[in-house]
Amino acid sequence: MTKVFHCAELKEGCTAVIRGENADQVIELAKRHAEKDHGHTEHPEDKVAEVRKRIRDE
Numbered sequence: 001m002t003k004v005f006h007c008a009e010l011k012e013g014c015t016a017v018i019r020g021e022n023a024d025q026v027i028e029l030a031k032r033h034a035e036k037d038h039g040h041t042e043h044p045e046d047k048v049a050e051v052r053k054r055i056r057d058e
């Protein structure tokens, strides 16, 4: 089952929708997205946990 994370749930106004085959893959892609589009250089565990909580089955 595909996993999906809508970045707008954490970053108001962001239209990115990140999909992966499993939660870990979505997390990795979300990190790359945060680096590229939100200028993040670090990914603290609490932020990763916030993303993980919002990953849904699609």
Ligand SMILES: [Zn+2]
Pocket (backbone or CB within 6 Å): 007, 008, 011, 014, 015, 016, 033, 037, 038
């Ligand atoms: Zn975003």
